[in-house]
Amino acid sequence: MEATAKSHFTGKEEHAPAKPSFAFWRPTAKTGLMSWLTTVDHKKIGFLYGSFALFFFLVGGCEALLIRLQLIVPNNTLLTAPQYNTMFTMHGTTMIFLAVMPLGAAFFNFIMPLQIGARDVAFPRLNAFSLWTFVAGAIILNVGWFLPDGAPDAGWFGYAPLTSKLYNPTHATDFWILGLQLLGVASIAAALNFIVTIINLRAPGMTMMRLPVFTWMTLITSFLIILSFPAITIALVEVMFDRQFGTNFFEVSNGGMPILWQHLFWIFGHPEVYILILPAMGIVSEILPTFARKPLFGYPIVVFSGASIGFLGFTVWSHHMFTTGMGTVATAAFSLATMTIAVPTGVKIFNWIGTLWGGHLKMRTPMMFALGFIWMFMIGGFSGVMHSAAPADAQQQDSYFVVAHFHYVLIGGSIFALLGGIHYWFPLMFGRRVSEFWGKLSFWVIFIGFNVTFFPMHFLGLNGMPRRTFTYDGNMGWNVGNMIATIGALILGTGIAIYFAVIIYTYLKGEKAGRDTWDARTLEWSVPTNPPPEYNFAVIPTVHARDAFWYEKHHQSEIEQEKAAQHQAEAAHGGIHMPFQSIYPLVASIGALIGAFGAIYHNLIVALIGGSLLFIGIYLWSLEGAEGYHLHPDEDGHDDAPAPKH
Amino acid sequence: MRLTSLLPTLARRGRILLALGGLALLTGCNLDFWTMKGHQSTIAVDGPVAKSQLDVFLVTCWVTLVIFLIVGSVLAYATYKFRARSEADEQAVPPEQGHGNPLIELGLIGASVLALVIIAVPTLKSITYTHDVPVEEKANAYEVNALAYQWWFKFEYPAEPIAGSGQLVSANELVIPAGRPVHINLRGMDVIHSFWVPKLAGKVDMIPNRGNFLWLKADAPGYYWGQCAEYCGDSHAVMRFRVIALGPKDFNNWLNAQTSPAREVAKVASTGQPKAQFAAYRSDWKRNEAGWSAQFELNPFESWKAHQEPDPKHEDAALIAQGRALFQSKTCFTCHVVRGHMVGGSGAYPDLTHVGARTTIAGGLLENNAAQLARWISHPDVVKPGNKMYVNGYLANNIKLTPDDVSALVAYLSSLK
Amino acid sequence: MTSHAANGAIDHHHDHTTSTGIPNKKLLMWAFLASDCMFFGTLISTHLIYRLHPPPGNPVPRQIFDIPLTSFSTFILLMSSLMMALAVNAIQKGNLKSMRFSLLATIVCGAIFLGCQVFEFNNFVFEKHMTITNSILGTTFFTLTGTHGTHVAIGVLWLGLMYVRSFKPATGGQPWTTTLLHVVALVAAVLLSMKVVLSVIWALEAHGLSGATLGGVVGAQWLAIVGTVIAIGAERWFARPAGPVQFDQSNAIDVESMGLYWHFVDIVWIVIFTAVYLLEYL
Amino acid sequence: MSDSAHSPATAGHVAEESKFAAYVQIAMLLAVITGVEIAVIGLPFATWLLVTVLVVLSVVKFMFVIFYFMHLRWDKLFCTILFFIGLILAGGTMWALLKLFGAEASVPLSVAVNTVADLSRLV
Numbered sequence A: 001m002e003a004t005a006k007s008h009f010t011g012k013e014e015h016a017p018a019k020p021s022f023a024f025w026r027p028t029a030k031t032g033l034m035s036w037l038t039t040v041d042h043k044k045i046g047f048l049y050g051s052f053a054l055f056f057f058l059v060g061g062c063e064a065l066l067i068r069l070q071l072i073v074p075n076n077t078l079l080t081a082p083q084y085n086t087m088f089t090m091h092g093t094t095m096i097f098l099a100v101m102p103l104g105a106a107f108f109n110f111i112m113p114l115q116i117g118a119r120d121v122a123f124p125r126l127n128a129f130s131l132w133t134f135v136a137g138a139i140i141l142n143v144g145w146f147l148p149d150g151a152p153d154a155g156w157f158g159y160a161p162l163t164s165k166l167y168n169p170t171h172a173t174d175f176w177i178l179g180l181q182l183l184g185v186a187s188i189a190a191a192l193n194f195i196v197t198i199i200n201l202r203a204p205g206m207t208m209m210r211l212p213v214f215t216w217m218t219l220i221t222s223f224l225i226i227l228s229f230p231a232i233t234i235a236l237v238e239v240m241f242d243r244q245f246g247t248n249f250f251e252v253s254n255g256g257m258p259i260l261w262q263h264l265f266w267i268f269g270h271p272e273v274y275i276l277i278l279p280a281m282g283i284v285s286e287i288l289p290t291f292a293r294k295p296l297f298g299y300p301i302v303v304f305s306g307a308s309i310g311f312l313g314f315t316v317w318s319h320h321m322f323t324t325g326m327g328t329v330a331t332a333a334f335s336l337a338t339m340t341i342a343v344p345t346g347v348k349i350f351n352w353i354g355t356l357w358g359g360h361l362k363m364r365t366p367m368m369f370a371l372g373f374i375w376m377f378m379i380g381g382f383s384g385v386m387h388s389a390a391p392a393d394a395q396q397q398d399s400y401f402v403v404a405h406f407h408y409v410l411i412g413g414s415i416f417a418l419l420g421g422i423h424y425w426f427p428l429m430f431g432r433r434v435s436e437f438w439g440k441l442s443f444w445v446i447f448i449g450f451n452v453t454f455f456p457m458h459f460l461g462l463n464g465m466p467r468r469t470f471t472y473d474g475n476m477g478w479n480v481g482n483m484i485a486t487i488g489a490l491i492l493g494t495g496i497a498i499y500f501a502v503i504i505y506t507y508l509k510g511e512k513a514g515r516d517t518w519d520a521r522t523l524e525w526s527v528p529t530n531p532p533p534e535y536n537f538a539v540i541p542t543v544h545a546r547d548a549f550w551y552e553k554h555h556q557s558e559i560e561q562e563k564a565a566q567h568q569a570e571a572a573h574g575g576i577h578m579p580f581q582s583i584y585p586l587v588a589s590i591g592a593l594i595g596a597f598g599a600i601y602h603n604l605i606v607a608l609i610g611g612s613l614l615f616i617g618i619y620l621w622s623l624e625g626a627e628g629y630h631l632h633p634d635e636d637g638h639d640d641a642p643a644p645k646h
Numbered sequence B: 001m002r003l004t005s006l007l008p009t010l011a012r013r014g015r016i017l018l019a020l021g022g023l024a025l026l027t028g029c030n031l032d033f034w035t036m037k038g039h040q041s042t043i044a045v046d047g048p049v050a051k052s053q054l055d056v057f058l059v060t061c062w063v064t065l066v067i068f069l070i071v072g073s074v075l076a077y078a079t080y081k082f083r084a085r086s087e088a089d090e091q092a093v094p095p096e097q098g099h100g101n102p103l104i105e106l107g108l109i110g111a112s113v114l115a116l117v118i119i120a121v122p123t124l125k126s127i128t129y130t131h132d133v134p135v136e137e138k139a140n141a142y143e144v145n146a147l148a149y150q151w152w153f154k155f156e157y158p159a160e161p162i163a164g165s166g167q168l169v170s171a172n173e174l175v176i177p178a179g180r181p182v183h184i185n186l187r188g189m190d191v192i193h194s195f196w197v198p199k200l201a202g203k204v205d206m207i208p209n210r211g212n213f214l215w216l217k218a219d220a221p222g223y224y225w226g227q228c229a230e231y232c233g234d235s236h237a238v239m240r241f242r243v244i245a246l247g248p249k250d251f252n253n254w255l256n257a258q259t260s261p262a263r264e265v266a267k268v269a270s271t272g273q274p275k276a277q278f279a280a281y282r283s284d285w286k287r288n289e290a291g292w293s294a295q296f297e298l299n300p301f302e303s304w305k306a307h308q309e310p311d312p313k314h315e316d317a318a319l320i321a322q323g324r325a326l327f328q329s330k331t332c333f334t335c336h337v338v339r340g341h342m343v344g345g346s347g348a349y350p351d352l353t354h355v356g357a358r359t360t361i362a363g364g365l366l367e368n369n370a371a372q373l374a375r376w377i378s379h380p381d382v383v384k385p386g387n388k389m390y391v392n393g394y395l396a397n398n399i400k401l402t403p404d405d406v407s408a409l410v411a412y413l414s415s416l417k
Numbered sequence C: 001m002t003s004h005a006a007n008g009a010i011d012h013h014h015d016h017t018t019s020t021g022i023p024n025k026k027l028l029m030w031a032f033l034a035s036d037c038m039f040f041g042t043l044i045s046t047h048l049i050y051r052l053h054p055p056p057g058n059p060v061p062r063q064i065f066d067i068p069l070t071s072f073s074t075f076i077l078l079m080s081s082l083m084m085a086l087a088v089n090a091i092q093k094g095n096l097k098s099m100r101f102s103l104l105a106t107i108v109c110g111a112i113f114l115g116c117q118v119f120e121f122n123n124f125v126f127e128k129h130m131t132i133t134n135s136i137l138g139t140t141f142f143t144l145t146g147t148h149g150t151h152v153a154i155g156v157l158w159l160g161l162m163y164v165r166s167f168k169p170a171t172g173g174q175p176w177t178t179t180l181l182h183v184v185a186l187v188a189a190v191l192l193s194m195k196v197v198l199s200v201i202w203a204l205e206a207h208g209l210s211g212a213t214l215g216g217v218v219g220a221q222w223l224a225i226v227g228t229v230i231a232i233g234a235e236r237w238f239a240r241p242a243g244p245v246q247f248d249q250s251n252a253i254d255v256e257s258m259g260l261y262w263h264f265v266d267i268v269w270i271v272i273f274t275a276v277y278l279l280e281y282l
Numbered sequence D: 001m002s003d004s005a006h007s008p009a010t011a012g013h014v015a016e017e018s019k020f021a022a023y024v025q026i027a028m029l030l031a032v033i034t035g036v037e038i039a040v041i042g043l044p045f046a047t048w049l050l051v052t053v054l055v056v057l058s059v060v061k062f063m064f065v066i067f068y069f070m071h072l073r074w075d076k077l078f079c080t081i082l083f084f085i086g087l088i089l090a091g092g093t094m095w096a097l098l099k100l101f102g103a104e105a106s107v108p109l110s111v112a113v114n115t116v117a118d119l120s121r122l123v
């Protein structure tokens, strides 16, 4: 339990600092490794999430390239069958859980508190715990590469009974199970934190219907996470018990039903894909109005359709199981339910176009990515609708048509928007901006490479090429399509390489960006400096309208007076309170990591050590309290403010 | 799989790969892949079930295409029309800060719903139609069971009882009557597999402990490609099978041949033919070799028919007899049934009684000819990663075959028409 | 974001009420419980799904369940909920003593419930021969009720920690080891007394009530009995009245969030009791 | 910073007493309902009726606990909404799962087959 917020609403005063005995050692380093390991600052945590995510994006991308190289010609022998199977399993798992989700979390962390005018999330140390538990999960998931048992190879949805001890005797599958389990804990903890933050820490005047759309999507995504992850947690517990203790959940000889796993997995799995796309939609809904210099068209409807996508997402899971013989009634029901999702999604597309209509479109790099997103997501959505017609899906399921569908929504959708988001908020995060020329170049190479890679896959799928096949014969009519796809993947890889080169160059040497680089509309751009100071806002803003910052810019004198008054009030009350850093979230996560290893290797002692470390970490973390210190910047974040200068 | 084991593999194979890639480019790709006329096409279909599924697909295709064109043109127009053309344009006074228009929204929602209804109606019809054999055809339907093992298919014909051993059983090649609905019971025997013959019907999964089924009908006699479509472990990619549809007379002939015990080859003196030499004795047989020959590809159905006929001219009875003895002495018979020749075998392995009459072996992976047979029985591990003949048979029973053994076994197996 | 008076008594953040007026911790807890609904929802579903289609040879629940015992533990859990509600009520009014008493009562009820479950599991495994591996019923039943039991156990631990925390002296001075030792004493008292009571029950079941039976228990369990006495003594010593403490109305929210968790575990049991036990008897 | 010495205001006392009584009464009610539930299962009525009765009774218990013990009744409505999002989704998912598995298509082979020969095929 996070104690930070305790005094937040009760106004409770702590007694003069007693102790401190060694258990309550508070790290104070502001630079260096320790400052990162013990940070509770949402921006630093967001940055770390983002760095890990981009690293794993490259890892997953390299795995994808190996997949494509194996498939370049029929009967290729670059990879063996087990190697290939490991490759697509790890590619899917890595991209979804270690790249796109944490990249979303990075933006939630960095941007969302700024957008609602808060100085941090509601439970900063819980936030750190989420981060480090995510890292622990990523380690477990990938550790197999370096061990004799190898990395997981049962596919990213690990259908039972292929994951049972009988068919997968090594620890590879245990890494997968425990890794996902830890990632689930991390995601749920983070999501709870975001929910409380958005509901409770909004600046004065920031009503729910004034929240920036990205924040709305953060909220909905967080709800999807807390409501869908429990299903996979249970499912994973069940396979884990089957494997470790010989229970019968999926053990056919004792009456187990493997189909149950599919239901439990997709009850999680389908909301999961909306967990991947809603943040992207949020980002696009920020970029388009900024560069069209117009408010989002139909804000309430966009928000509402986001919520309905989230809700409907829980009612369609069996569309991944149209071929499992569910009977006509269930198939029809899930078919229709799936189709209805096209409506709220369409509404979003229409409103984005409405936003462009009549605007002054500034064609900057983020805008290119956002427009690319709309186009590509539309195509991906349409192939989704084709899947939703169950009879058609009977031919498409587990073929490359599905691979085409989900890469269009995942790359053309999520990744495009996230890459655009990085460009968009780069000036805010690092005070530098990406060169337009190189940014656009990378966009076009990625855009072309992406389409060359994945468009032919529609044809491959309709021509009967099954997915997850390490090889194919030369007489099936798939040679050319695969060759093109592989060449496309190399182009795409080049594009991504350019993108990363540009980002890194900009980070080190890029052109300095002033405040409010894009003439934006939302509060994150109103912070006193780029990058934002650790306290975010010298003065907590008062919100008068949707697109709060735009309003501020157009009502300057009024806002200035308000700020001055607000600042005085805050100063009179002792300045800005900042919570101390803390080591215990990290300790707890390390405990979880060790405990997971103990569980994998059936080592009670290691498991107990891990468990106790986890317990002690959490206990001391709740005992130490948030505490903190005070800062006294002036209204613009100058003077006595230790604002980081760039 | 271990990372360290990957790196040398990559280094070793990288060059081959480059060469292959370059070669394929040079040989000139014919860019007609979008016509989708392959053996597993879901577009060029040959049966009413697949047709019904294709029709639904085409409806979804047209509806979304139209929407795409409309929405896309508006989007393209808006992007073009409203883009800022100059620096000054960008700095200009911001446009009117409008917030939306509920009427437009409602209209578009209505239009989307309408589009979905157009898709939904044929979808619902097809769901019922493709689910099971239509009532009026029920009486005419032929029943078979398909059982999936890692990584091959077993087919049972409950309608063809065989005295002493239950029912007719075959492996990897399903022969069905053309023009008649076929009801197939699907059973997964270890992990989940899926039964997919794209030209005849969409897939249905074969899930352990679950009584799935599908139905299909081949409009005309023909030779069809099928594939396991659910990831089922190491060799999922090469878990294939074939469906052969025959006219009523051919079908009956086939049944007659199949229900009889394995063929006996008359004991005649050696024809004195030179013994076949197989490159496949060595395990470094090039794995990226195609599993089929150009001749086979030319006309698979004819090839299948040819396989049904014994070919006494090229048979060496002595060698066959030797192979038959080896089949016993090398313990092959502990797993494989050769009905009429020896007692043994179990239902959990491919029935080889008429293996010579099939066009493919090893789960539809290889063409059934002498060279490929030799390749398979010499090195099943190389041909098919992790297959259970290798892990359960060769290793556990420690079967070692000399080149001579292989020739004899191949001769024997080929004679089992 | 937190307001925190480093010195002086000024309430120095006028904005420190949350946007909705709901305390952060309470909101966190409710969101967590919403999530936990899905957690138990899927778990209970698993059990019921397998009850829909019991494979041949599956044990028959009616021959295994012991409704009187389960009814008793259900009742106990209800009472623990009552005590928990009273504890929250007490601390909201600043009545520390009453809160401590109620917390202890909740802990005791929780421990009795866990004891019943240990007894039940033992009985099922050794008398009725249903284990977690030998049948699908065993698998789903033990996993479901065991997971619930784990929730109860975590709740008991949390209650214990909260109880101990209510003794943290206001002056600070206390080293953290004292706190930890207090926790250890409390946990030991609960565990050891559970052990003793359970063995008494088992002995009574096996041999009936007689002096010899009790003597046998004392003989076999003397270590646990001595341990129990010591642990309870230590607990009382740590809990001796000593000066002002850092625990008052403002901590009500901590107790309240914990209470929400505890009540939730109780309502999950309400569902389990009906769906898993009672429905089998129709 | 108050110990028990720091006694609450009299007014608070009254309020506490009243809630105290309410809590105890509710607990008694819950206990009684539990008793009724246990009694009901022995009654010779139609199964559907008994199931309905049991479900209704446990829903009543459920509601009493969340609205009184967990004082949703006195809290901001938002807490109730928040919890009910989870509750309704979980309930809906359970319902759908049971429907799906109750359907004919989902009867597992281990139940459907009755001959020994057929059974052996499963293992």
Ligand code: HEA
Binding pocket: A273, A274, A276, A277, A319, A320, A322, A338, A339, A341, A342, A343, A345, A346, A347, A349, A377, A378, A379, A380, A381, A382, A383, A384, A385, A387, A388, A389, A393, A396, A397, A398, A402, A405, A406, A409, A410, A413, A414, B064, B067, B071, B111, B112, B113, B115, B116
């Ligand atoms: C970001 C992730 C994401 C998103 C957003 C979606 C969106 C959708 N998906 Fe997709 N899907 C995946 C990720 C995603 N999917 C993944 C990863 C898999 C495979 C998992 C695996 O097997 O490994 C998958 C698989 C998958 C299947 C199973 C295929 C199979 O295995 O057989 C189905 C079946 O119905 C489906 C449907 C849909 C639908 C209907 C949508 C809809 O939400 C799309 C809605 C959008 C539009 C329709 C476009 C815009 C709308 C308009 C312009 C309005 C007008 C349009 C109409 C009226 C038609 N998806």
Ligand code: HEA
Binding pocket: A057, A058, A060, A061, A062, A064, A065, A067, A068, A088, A089, A091, A092, A093, A095, A096, A100, A155, A156, A157, A403, A407, A410, A411, A414, A415, A453, A466, A467, A468, A469, A470, A489, A490, A491, A492, A493, A494, A496, A497
């Ligand atoms: C967000 C998710 C995501 C993303 C971004 C991607 C990205 C890519 N994916 Fe994949 N993919 C999945 C999610 C994703 N994928 C999932 C869930 C599966 C299913 C898994 C399963 O079946 O279990 C899958 C499966 C899958 C398959 C099917 C495998 C099979 O079924 O046998 C293929 C095949 O082509 C593929 C290809 C690619 C390619 C080429 C990319 C490219 O976009 C990758 C681009 C990135 C790079 C290329 C690397 C970055 C660049 C460098 C490191 C610089 C150096 C490189 C060069 C200069 C060339 N993916």
Ligand code: CUA
Binding pocket: B148, B151, B192, B193, B194, B228, B229, B230, B231, B232, B233, B235, B236, B237, B239
């Ligand atoms: Cu069998 Cu894939």
Ligand SMILES: [Cu+2]
Binding pocket: A269, A270, A273, A317, A319, A320
């Ligand atoms: Cu889905």
